[in-house]
Amino acid sequence: MRMAHVGVLLDRKAAERRWQYGLNSFEYYMEEVLRHAGVPFERLEHIELLPERSYDIVIAALAPNDAAAASLLWSYAEQGGTVIACAGLNAMAARLGAVPHRSSGPGYASFVDWRAIPVRYSQAAPWKTEPGNPNLIQETGMLMKDHPAGAAQGPARQTFRIGKGLLERWAIDICGTIVELQQGTGPVLDDGEPAPDGTAAVNEGILKADDRIAMDWEHDRLLTETGSPYFAYPYADYWRDLFIGHLLQSVLSLELTLPVVGCWPDGIERVAMISHDSDLNQDIHAESALEQLGECGIRSTWCMIEPGYSPGIYDLVKAAGHELAFHYNALDEQNGRWAEDEFERQLDWLKQAANLPAVTSNKNHYTRFEGWGELFEWCEKGGVQSDQTRGPSKKGNVGFIFGTCRPYFPIAWAGENNRMYDVLEIGFLTQDLDLTTQWSDSSVINPFLDEVARMNGVAHFLFHQVHIHNSASVRAALRRVVEEARSRGFTFWTGEQINRWERSRRNISLDMAADGTVIVSGEAPEGAVIWIPVPDGYEPSEDEELADQYGVSCRKESASGRVKQA
Template sequence: MQGLGVVGGAGQTRERRTNMPVPVSGAAASGGSGIVPSAPVTVITQPVSTDANPRARAWGYLTEVLSRAGLFYETLPASQVESLFRRAKSVVILAGDLPLTQPQRAALAQWVKEGGALIGLGGASGLEEVFGVAGGIPVAEGWIKVTAGEHPLTAGLRSSLHVFGGRALKKSSATILAELQTGNGISKGSAILENRFGTGRTVLLGPDLLFSIVHIQQGLRVLQDGRPAPDDSAPVNEGLLKTEDGLVLDWQRDRSPVPPDGGPLFLEPISDELRELILRSVFHLARQQAILLPVLWYWPRSLKAVAQLSHDSDGNDPQKAAALLEVMNRSRLKSTWCILYPGGYPVEFYRTLVEQDFEVALHYDAMTGGEHTAWSRDNFLFQRRWLMKEAGLEQITTNKNHYLRWEGRLDFLRWCESAGIASDQSRGPSKKGTIGFPLGGSQPYFPLDDEADSPRFLNVLEVNLLTQDLVITCPPEYGQPLLDSAARHHGVAHFLFHPAHILKPGVADALAGLVDYGRRQGLEWWTNRQIWQWEMARRSVEARFHSGNAITLRAAASLPQATLLLLRSHPASCALALNGRPADPKPWDLYGFEFDALTVDIGDEIRVQTI
């Protein structure tokens, strides 16, 4: 599934599993105003030649950012921007620095002047006056430096905000919220600006956030060793190709020292905060322009985040596996067991895992270099078939590569997609100095195949790994700040504990302590399959927006105890009705924006209305 579906406006959403357009019905009543009900967010798209901008292939990633965040949106080609005058109020986002025609620019300018809300990404798209800027210069790489630390768009951001591409801008009438600096700390111009134009509002995010997110998550093509950290904390040039060899972050500016030993970690998830800059811009303008904005929260039961433990079966020692299973059962949680070829565990152990609701996953070995353990698609498929037969499985949902092996860029994810592996968790650290978020953030995501003739989303949910084996790989004290970072950004805190180490001094206690800490922070511990199942069900939800103040939701798959947020346009909570009955919303704060939160079971259809 790609986006959260929208029914009732003129436009299209795209469905993630097939990447085929989903037609949008115009059946919703528009009343007598002549205004067509529509989604609260509209994405303006336009084909852009990579000859003009090689980063433009990533601009379609905006829909993944919005879908993961639980925002309902519609896409609208730039050729139809004049239809905005006939549609209900929405926040309009330009999906990149678009080469709009003069009539298109004039229509958007007039629409904003009459009260519209517009967000620009990666450049002004020829609307400099609307955004309150006077030109700018292209930037290959830089870091956003917040200058308005109390503003809702920028308050509380902690990461280095490393970005790639876009423009550093020169202000005219706009208010500057952040500057764009180069690696030597010199400001190249403004990065984030807001402006009032007529009765409308705009936000311009100068850096190419969409390309930056994709570039950080998917990295460089891995054909040789990566560049090691100059302080010897991350010797990634050991001759084994792996996911870290493609990382694009900076060893000095993007890591932070962490107690007790001051080890430098990628502690702050940069791509999460780049996503949040887009989301905060939407919330800010929607609140200012009093747009009814629902958000289908990431997790059920008002959870702030979830956590996951996975176990790679290196060595396939059944006694150590049994010892780890005992630790897991004492801790009362289910986890994901990634099984390494050859050998594996006794059939009875697989049966026990399945009966007790643990997940059995693949641990693809392309490191050993044997007949079936070298890097190739055929070997990957062979190992998948082997595990399904050995464990008596009809399907395998999850894979993690042994040693986090990786070659190329997206090739392996295409293998997973064609084999029916629905989720991968190979992207993460193998060295102490790359612990944390070296390849993205805490948010699970669908990768963008920007190498295809027509860029498309790969139907493989990537769930990043934070670290492996507290006590063995790093001090156990690293666990809490890493979990805190994932929780702060409402994603997944994913830790790996090998059965091979569970009997070593301190490891079982570190695992149990981490689990207890996560629960005290309000997180639940899920298997990777649970994460994938919830995300797929959540993204099946469709919304119909009715005139003024009502939304109808339905889900292709049942979504029990979902958390639905509605943005407040003023401090006081408004009265809500759920299926015609008064509802009792709870206050909810997200990035400093106030929402009303409802817990709802989304199935065939529910209706939420402000009254």
């Protein structure tokens, strides 16, 4: 088996035409989906060059919707290529005996062979075909209108035969869905809609990250055994895995393979993170937190807000191996401002106060947030490589409110040509458990940890130092988080460690030599592994380890040097 040559079509002319009118091309997020999985690929910016390339699979992320583009993709498939698309390509429908339906959403997609959980999407554009269509090979999944038990809207994915090749067409705008789930339905310009049950009054007059969410209050939350509501489903992660899994299966069906990079280092099954916000800034609060963390044997991320602690506290925090991070305050009631110069001023204060040459992480006070990408721009300019602002501010919206538990890089709005921000987002799940009835109780710990474990994400919990000091119940909740996480094989990392690992693992490049070995190039971090998909019936040798990755059986290998391919 040789490695598949994958091309990602992001036609520049099609994108520029949209940007001319202020429209987004979130299809560019396909590259982030692939990079997170460590999938080798090549960008194709001009569809006219397709005949000159030797791709085994083309992911038609953004293609012109015209006859010329349809003809080029048709010819490519006819000669044996596989085209994978996420919505779009309506210009090809008539020739395949299909009729495009108007784009609609949000809704839910069900897959009988995938966890039996309907997966929320933002937009879908299904094709209708008549029974007996000779071009149609297979239909997978079903779209439901509005809610998980809504009216059927057509198949989630269709497979069409074109000559010697295939068109694998998802009806769902997967990239747009992931972006809306992770970054919101649009810029934060005003208050969001509160939860109907009164548990999340996000419309309190403070602009925050959770004022624009793509989740549904009724269909996307569950209750714990104590009646505590939480967003239960990291849908964005589901879509990533569904797409990558289908891509790998398509590769194997061509009798090829496509290695991917493991999420975490060898020996680390999954990662948890504890962060704190200094808020009232009393030294005694910090001392109590240091004592508690020492008892638990973990290192954490300390987000510092002005005026901060006494200088000696910073030395103690550093000596204990914790990360000192930024807690930008733009809360108007506390004389904060949402402005770049104020962000810079506060960041400079922290560097001087804590004697830090650089600051890796930030989390905004009260999850204050405005607009779309301004915060990420400010982080980039200030050398802040990671942000943790995207999390819940109320009892009723804890959990996977932004559809993910994985570190990811966000995408810009159309005004910046939908570029990727160089800021790693590590959202959090909840804060200060068992504090008061205004916040969630510790019954959410186990469902959060169990779901994060399934998704290979980060279980990020926030505990304020002041509440660790003042509340025995909060201290007990923190201990329980640590105990339950460790019992599930979690390793505790700081935000800086997660950021460093995620960036370094993305430096790995995979290729395949003529003699059938996978070549790993780039500065692979210590412990990095790659997973090589193998066909059904593959018999491993005694020293080989097989495991399921994205629903596909894969062989595990170290990411150092040359790795023998399956």
